[in-house]
Amino acid sequence: MSDALSVQEGQPTARRPKRWHILVFLLPAFLVYSAVMILPLIETLRLSLFNTVDGQSTFVGLANFQTLFGEERWAHDFWNALKNNVIFFIIHMCVQNPIGVALAAMLSIPKLRFVTFYRTAIFLPTLLSFVIVGFIWKLILSPIWGVAPGMLDLVGLKSLFAPWLGKPGSALITVSLISVWQYVGIPMMLIYAALLNIPDEVIEAAECDGVTGWSQFWKIKLPLILPAIGIISILTFVGNFNAFDLVYTVQGALAGPDGSTDILGTLLYRTFFGFQLQLGDRSMGATIATVMFLIILAGVSLYLFVIQRRMRRYQF
Structure with a gap:
């Protein structure tokens, strides 16, 4: 042995x-x-x-950053774009994501008919080009040849119509809602998948305890899909602070009127490539892009190291 x-x-x-x-x-x-x-x-x-x-x-070291934050012309344009970007992001967080959660909750109702049709119809705008979406909504909202005044007139609300894309006070909100209409299908599908991933044993236990309907959603399902909502929130943050295409399509590179829809993406575009009589400045454009990168990095780091750790206890 x-x-x-x-x-x-x-x-x-x-x-x-x-x-x-x-x-x-x-x-x-x-x-x-x-x-x-x-x-x-x-x-x-x-x-x-x-x-x-x-x-x-x-x-030149940090001289470009000093110029961006110190000179009046650069600082005014940057802080205006950052403020508009924050508003753009808040509208998506407060309108798009709650609507996406509500739609996903309704689509997850077992007895709901035509679920596949509803899913497809809501998600379809996400597949469209931002150029198509921008020009379609410009035509719809045009006070001259748009169909919005006529549609509001049919329901007796024509007095509420205004050139929303041409007024500084409403242009940014209008563009944000157009973006919400296009991309609400993404949080809807992610939350819908998270709801379907909840174990049947949990739902059956809740029903045995008499927790059904919307009470079951608020008390049982919503806490369990918080990690998915967190992922959607950080994706919304990154996407909104990288936004450029829809604003450029609807309002142009100047992001008018009077810079009311100017965000960091359009400011970066005009600075780096130039526009009309303004010559492009690669160094200042790179400086703005670096600040955008640092903002996004700070937001993602906050989510990964602070928020996500607190939501792990809800994961199976």
Whole structure:
């Protein structure tokens, strides 16, 4: 017996094979991601620390940030865009996401008919191009040839119609609601999937205790889908502070009227590429992009290290 053990101990242990094929499969995706995302980000951060002096690129440290926050013209445009961006984000958080949760809750009702049709119809605008959505809503809301005045007249509310996209006080809210209409299908589908993922045992236990209907949703289902709501919230935050396309399509690069719909994305576009008689400034554009990156990084870090830890206790 001891001889057998000694022979077994003397045998070399079998090494696990190195799975080099995993690296081979990951390499193309890593190269593409690096070329499209990582390298441009690094170059943007580097460019924000340089400026053109006498036709040459010169390291100026934080001078571009000092110009952005210190000079009156730059500071006015930046803080106006940041304020509009915050309002844009708040409207999505307070309108889009609650509507998405409500729609998902209604679609998860077992006896509801035509669920597939409702899901498809609500999610369909998400698949449309932002150019199509922007021009369609410009035509609908146009006071000259739009259909909105006629539709309001049919229900006796024509007196409420106004050129909402042309008034500084209502333009940003109108553009935000157009964006909500287009993208409300995303939180709806994510919450709907989270509701379907709740174990049947939990629902059956709640029904045995007499908790049914909307009371069951508020007391049982809503706490269980809080992690999904958190993910939707951070996606909304990142998407809104990266927003550009819909505002550009509806209101143009100047984001009028009087800059009332100007957000960080449109300010970055005008600064970096220039517009009409304004020449582009790569260094200041990179500076604005860096500030946007830091804002998004701060929001995501807050979610990952503070909010998500508190919501883990609701996960199965």
